[in-house]
Amino acid sequence: MAVNIIASSDLKINRTLSQGQLRQLKLDEANALYHAQSFSEERPPVFKSLAHEIIALLTLTCGPSLATMNQGAMLIALPHVGKSFGISGSELSWTISAFALSSGTFVLLLASIADNIGRKRMVVVAYVWYALWCLVSGFMKRDIEFDVFRGLQGLSGAAAAPAAVGIIGATYVPGKRKNRAMATFSAGAPIGFIVGIICGGICTQFISWRAFFFFSTILYSVLAILVWYSAPDDPHMHWSEMKENLSKLDYFGALLATSGLVMFVFALTQSGATSKGWAEPYVIALLIVGIVTFAIFMFWESKAKNPLMPLGIWFYPGFALSMFIVACGFMNFLGVLNYYMTLIFQEVRDASAILTTAYLVPQAVCGVLVNVFAALTLHVIPGRILMFIAMTAFTVSALLWALQPIHLIYWAMAFPSICLSVVGADLAYNVANMHTLSAVPPESQSSAAGIFNTVFQLSAAIGIAASTTIVHTAADRSSHTGVQQLYDSYQAAFWFAVGVSGVGTIASGFLKVGTQGRKAADTDEEKVEEATKTTIISSP
Structure with missing residues (x-):
């Protein structure tokens, strides 16, 4: 039996070879490509100098910083926002949820748009968009309008992060330099958080919580200009070509996904706000319709010509499981830990905004250190081990808050919990992000990053929606009153976080993700698979 080989490398081969000759040729080509291209430590040629590379990388890193900076500032300001608008409970939770919900529901569509109009263009538009709606939000006098504009701000988070990570993923080849670039990018989240809590604390304490939005307007207007001049250029594309590409996008799929997820999250949130809870007819109706709508979205995506979320991405090795684990971890971290510990500091322990800022600073400092650790070890320590460590840290962090007495000193349990939470967040983010970029081809990396950010x-x-319901129910069942009743209800949310992250910890034991950016493959077979991506066609 003879075979024809069609190789996907630069040297095209199309000839009849014996099995032995074919295997040797494949191995030789794999070795050449593997060492000459895949693990080069040279600076990408699109950067004119090291300074140019650093500026571009830092401005792109402000993509993931956008969401966490916003969240950090709003968490510090949350009690003051509630007093300003006269709201609390689930109504107050929407000031955080509106941003996260719009980011999550629109990220797939905006990531697809980025792939079709240019990722650099999308980052610039996202930064300008964020600056605009931050400016408008700072003047709002009613909570409903404020929440709407918070949702519009969230669109920028949906657009900026996947487009920025797509630029980095397509610019760098696998290796230590890419690991460092991605660790720098991932550090944007904790750095953004520390900037957010510091700026939010200072503004809230000494000026007004609204001042943070004006600061964000100035910052991201400047960053938009820097990205335009420093980031790698998009491929040249005529407006007619862009228009044609945009016309092919899956807008119906986007409508299904957005409406389904909004109804689902709204039902979860409102179940804790109404007097009847889950017995409220419209809550149950929205929950069911939301689930059914999202199921229709999944079916539509399997049939769509240009799907918004290509289902094939979920079948890349380890991708689906890593996304499930990340969901468990960040439901704990963003949905419970950061939200309720801020309320405990200010509402239960009566800390000022600036003191709460000081309490949370160690989280961001540890986050930067964890990202440095990740940059130095991703090519040495298998991702499955790092992910297990991350999920264990999440679980222990939530457990410390769930068991913590109401007036225990900060250093005894709150401080280690804060540090452990970010060990979980940044290790999990790094492993999942690097695996996403290494598992899919370059042309699909913004779409894959979009799924990850979704x-x-x-x-x-x-x-936040689920924990708000739990807190409301726990408060009704508490035998205490006043501050102790409030604290009991918050601890119920932390027990929910323990359960969620515990499931993720168990799941991480089944994850098969190795090291990222190694200089040598484990076997010759891996070299063939990664470097040649060869298709072999049998001939009679």
């Missing part, structure tokens, strides 16, 4: 943001929205 999971990331929706887990926060669903976590």
Whole structure:
């Protein structure tokens, strides 16, 4: 039996070879490509100098910083926002959820648009969009309008992060330099958080919580200009070509996904706000319709010509399981831990905004250190081990809050919990992000990053919605009154976080993700698979 080989490398081969000759040729080509291209430590040629590379990388890193900076500031300001608008409970939770929900539901569509009009263009538009709606939000006097504009801000988070990570993923080849670039990018989340809590604390304490939005307007207007001049250029594309590409996008799929997820999260949130809870007819109706609508979306995606979420991405090795684990972790981290510990500091322990800022600073500092650790070890320690460590840290962090007495000093349990939470967040983010980029081809990386950010943001929205319901129910069942009743209800949310992250910890034991950016493959077979991506066609 002879075979024809069609190789996907630069050297095209189309000839009849014996099995032995074919295997040797494949191995030789794999070795050449593997060492000459895949693991080069040279600076990408699109950057004129090291300074140019650093500026571009830092401005792109502000993509994931956008959401966490916003969240950090709003968490610090949350009690003051509630007093300003006269709201609490589930109504107050929408000031956080609106941003996360719009980010999660629109990220797939905006990631697809980025792939079709240019990722750099999308990052610039996202930064300008965010600056605009931050400016408008700062002047709102009613909570409903404020929440709407918070949702519009969230669209920028949906657009910026996947487009930015797509630029980095397509610019760098696998290796230590890419690991460092991605760790820098991932550090944007904790750095954004620390900037958010510091700026939010200072603005809330000494000026007004609204001042943070004006600061964000100035910052991201400047960043938009820097991205335009420093980030790698998009491929040249005529407006007519862009228009044609945009016309092919799956807008009906986007409508199904958005409406289904919004109804689902709204039902979860409102179940804790109404007097009847889950017995309220419209709550049950919205929950059922939301689930059914999302199921229709999944069916539509399997048949669509240009699907918004290509279902094939979920079948790449380890991708689906890593997304499930990340969802468990960030439902804990963003949906419970960060939200309720801020309320405990200010509402239960009567800390000022600036003191709460000081309490949370160690979380961001540890986050930067964890990202440095990840940059140095992703090519040495298998991802499955790092993910297991991350999920264990999440679980222990939530457990410390669930068991913590109401007036225990900060250093005894709150401080280690804060540090452990970010060990979980940043290790999980790094492993999942690097695996996403290595598992899919470059042309699909923004779509894959869009799925990752959808999971990331929706887990926060669903976590807040579910925990709000749990807190409301626990408060009704508590035998205490006043501050102790409030604290009991918050601890119930932390027990929910323990359960969710515990499931993720168990699941991480089944994850098969190895090291990222190694200099040598484990076997010759891996070299063939990764470097040649060869298709072999048998001939009679």
